[in-house]
Amino acid sequence: MSDTAGAAAYVPLSQGFGYGIILGLGFAFALGMIGTTWALKRYHGEVQTSEAFSTAGRTVKSGLVAAAVVSSWTWAATLLQSSGVAYSYGVSGPFWYASGATVQILLFATLAIELKRRAPNAHTFLEVIKARYGVVTHIVFLIFGLMTNILVTAMLLTGGSAVASSLCGVPTAAACFLLPVGVVLYTMFGGIKATFLTDYVHTVIILIIIFVFAFSAYATNENAGSPGKVWELLVDAAKRHPVHGNHEGSYLTMQSREGAIFFVINIVGNFGTVFLDNGYYNKAIAASPVDALPGYVMGGLSWFAIPWLCATTMGLAALALESNPVFPTFPNRMTHEEVSAGLVLPYAAVALLGKGGASATLLLIFMAVTSASSAELIAVSSIWTYDIYQTYINPKASGKFLIRMSHVSCIVYAIILAGFSTGLFYAGVSMGYLYLLMGCIISSAVIPATLTLMWKGQNWQAAAGAPVLGFACALVAWLVTAKKECGVLNVDCTGSNNPMLAGNVTALLSPLIFVPLLTFAFGQQNYDWQSMKNIRKGDDTEIIRRASVSVESDVVPTVESPRTETAEEEAAEQKKLKKAAVIARSLTAFMTIALLVLWPMPMYGSGYIFSKKFFTGWVVVGILWLFCSTFAVGLFPLWQGRKTMAHTVKSIILDISGKKHPASIHGRVNALGDEETSGVATPEEKTAVKTE
Numbered sequence: 001m002s003d004t005a006g007a008a009a010y011v012p013l014s015q016g017f018g019y020g021i022i023l024g025l026g027f028a029f030a031l032g033m034i035g036t037t038w039a040l041k042r043y044h045g046e047v048q049t050s051e052a053f054s055t056a057g058r059t060v061k062s063g064l065v066a067a068a069v070v071s072s073w074t075w076a077a078t079l080l081q082s083s084g085v086a087y088s089y090g091v092s093g094p095f096w097y098a099s100g101a102t103v104q105i106l107l108f109a110t111l112a113i114e115l116k117r118r119a120p121n122a123h124t125f126l127e128v129i130k131a132r133y134g135v136v137t138h139i140v141f142l143i144f145g146l147m148t149n150i151l152v153t154a155m156l157l158t159g160g161s162a163v164a165s166s167l168c169g170v171p172t173a174a175a176c177f178l179l180p181v182g183v184v185l186y187t188m189f190g191g192i193k194a195t196f197l198t199d200y201v202h203t204v205i206i207l208i209i210i211f212v213f214a215f216s217a218y219a220t221n222e223n224a225g226s227p228g229k230v231w232e233l234l235v236d237a238a239k240r241h242p243v244h245g246n247h248e249g250s251y252l253t254m255q256s257r258e259g260a261i262f263f264v265i266n267i268v269g270n271f272g273t274v275f276l277d278n279g280y281y282n283k284a285i286a287a288s289p290v291d292a293l294p295g296y297v298m299g300g301l302s303w304f305a306i307p308w309l310c311a312t313t314m315g316l317a318a319l320a321l322e323s324n325p326v327f328p329t330f331p332n333r334m335t336h337e338e339v340s341a342g343l344v345l346p347y348a349a350v351a352l353l354g355k356g357g358a359s360a361t362l363l364l365i366f367m368a369v370t371s372a373s374s375a376e377l378i379a380v381s382s383i384w385t386y387d388i389y390q391t392y393i394n395p396k397a398s399g400k401f402l403i404r405m406s407h408v409s410c411i412v413y414a415i416i417l418a419g420f421s422t423g424l425f426y427a428g429v430s431m432g433y434l435y436l437l438m439g440c441i442i443s444s445a446v447i448p449a450t451l452t453l454m455w456k457g458q459n460w461q462a463a464a465g466a467p468v469l470g471f472a473c474a475l476v477a478w479l480v481t482a483k484k485e486c487g488v489l490n491v492d493c494t495g496s497n498n499p500m501l502a503g504n505v506t507a508l509l510s511p512l513i514f515v516p517l518l519t520f521a522f523g524q525q526n527y528d529w530q531s532m533k534n535i536r537k538g539d540d541t542e543i544i545r546r547a548s549v550s551v552e553s554d555v556v557p558t559v560e561s562p563r564t565e566t567a568e569e570e571a572a573e574q575k576k577l578k579k580a581a582v583i584a585r586s587l588t589a590f591m592t593i594a595l596l597v598l599w600p601m602p603m604y605g606s607g608y609i610f611s612k613k614f615f616t617g618w619v620v621v622g623i624l625w626l627f628c629s630t631f632a633v634g635l636f637p638l639w640q641g642r643k644t645m646a647h648t649v650k651s652i653i654l655d656i657s658g659k660k661h662p663a664s665i666h667g668r669v670n671a672l673g674d675e676e677t678s679g680v681a682t683p684e685e686k687t688a689v690k691t692e
């Protein structure tokens with residue numbers, strides 16, 4: 001079954017162009033990361049240990065954390081699904097999508113701080129689960145964690161392949177298998193550090209392309225060209241085909257019944273994909289203690305503008321221009337299958353910018369798919385390495401072998417998910433269907449996972465039992481509602497809003513009953529948090545020893561060796577984290593209420609229909625917000641890393657010119673932040689390193 005049937009008559013780009021973007025850019029990023037890894041080793045003495053591969057030394061600064069959060073949370077669905085709901089529900093869709101998926105990142109900042117406080121040496125969240133509850137609960141959360149990663153990766157590949165197929169004619173199966181190739185390569189070479197650095201580049205490119213689309217639709221395009229013109233076209237569109245459930249059938253109102261249902265589904269599902277995705281815990285673990293909170297708050301607020309402005313531009317542009325011959329489906333409207341497949345944005349881009357718009361869309365979706373995929377690869381490789389292999393297969397594995405396991409898991413996972421995504425395509429399951437379904441599958445584990453770090457009373461029976469019972473209840477609610485509404489269980493019926501709403505809400509909220517019930521039935525735990533602090537780092541002794549005796553230059557290898565903190569240092573850090581926890585809870589609670597209640601609900605309740613001036617202001621605020629996002633995640637990370645970049649560039653120039661080869665470095669120069677301590681070794685120290 002083809003999800004791009006409507007696009008078959010118009011393919012704006014050649015297959016060669018599509019393969020060039022998918023493979024060419026993928027290999028370009030891989031080569032870039034290989035070069036970066038070499039430069040860090042030669043000029044900063046960095047050695048790729050198992051700790052560095054999975055945690056980047058736990059020293060990443062807030063700017064890169066924010067950029068990585070934005071990149072990881074900018075899925076293909078962020079751009080494609082948000083544009084689809086804008087097309088379906090009007091101006092409310094982009095806001096419901098953005099606000100319903102921003103609060104999770106903001107709230108996760110609180111959990112990130114608690115993770116840094118409770119388990120400073122953890123590599124994955126699942127290690128924390130095992131340290132507190134033992135094997136049974138660990139296996140339960142292992143399953144839910146992997147299901148989360150599988151669903152997210154499948155959404156990325158199904159959405160990305162649908163766009164590649166519609167714009168270039170690249171076979172969907174080929175796109176599913178080729179999109180992960182470059183990601184696997186650069187993730188294997190650079191580990192989580194590669195994901196941070198490439199996430200930054202991806203984020204900047206995504207922001208630039210969204211600006212191009214926005215200025216085209218609202219400033220330069222001959223058929224649209226201003227917010228006022230788009231407003232007029234939306235008024236005309238509502239007269240031709242009013243929206244069922246919207247106030248007066250208008251596309252220019254926040255009062256949308258189906259949009260509100262999507263809003264609830266969106267909130268519930270995205271709790272699961274943040275709070276159960278090990279990729280977000282990876283970033284929290286990799287962040288330095290003082291940078292986790294500002295990184296996640298900056299990232300969440302910066303991300304808000306991306307789906308809001310992108311969908312307000314492209315989804316509404318599709319509505320405005322679909323009656324114009326420039327639109328690919330003219331004279332017909334888009335079909336439900338095309339909207340669900342995520343083709344609103346590419347069609348709108350073609351209508352606005354022709355082949356240039358198609359090229360920009362392919363680049364945009366490639367960036368979104370690959371950046372989020374790299375986070376999923378690291379998440380799954382960490383789970384396989386530390387929660388399965390080291391825990392149950394080879395507890396005494398060396399750091400060198402753990403890195404090998406991480407590499408193998410990246411390759412195997414990519415192959416399996418490419419095949420799985422191809423199977424979903426042929427079964428007629430689209431990205432939109434998976435997006436609505438994910439909450440039903442995984443959200444029952446959100447509350448037990450959160451309480452693991454937030455409440456000492458939850459026992460293992462509640463932590464293990466509530467997700468399973470909630471999952472069963474969610475499936476029953478979803479399928480029974482679908483059967484009752486349609487009388488048949490097929491993709492169209494089970495993917496409609498009401499059954500998905502029933503399943504998603506049941507999954508998230510049912511643990512509110514099961515957790516206290518099981519906790520008080522079997523007795524509270526009264527946990528002392530100590531076993532979490534006893535989680536040990538990987539054994540990288542062999543890697544450190546080999547690096548010390550085989551270093552080719554006179555740079556002293558620097559690694560994240562285990563360091564014993566003094567009681568005073570640990571107390572000072574805990575004091576900072578405790579203060580950050582209070583700030584996180586207060587700030588995230590306020591921002592959540594603002595985004596979910598104070599801003600949208602008065603507009604929803606009043607049924608206000610946007611005037612031309614109000615719509616113009618709405619668009620301007622979105623553009624200004626995206627400028628702020630660009631400063632936060634585009635320019636600020638460069639400022640934070642300016643010393644390291646200057647040092648690296650200067651060292652490369654001196655090395656190439658032969659004026660000065662790399663000098664020995666004491667301490668560690670952090671490639672993800674500022675230079676910390678450096679100096680020149682004495683001749684005796686250099687000799688000691690080379691003859692050790």
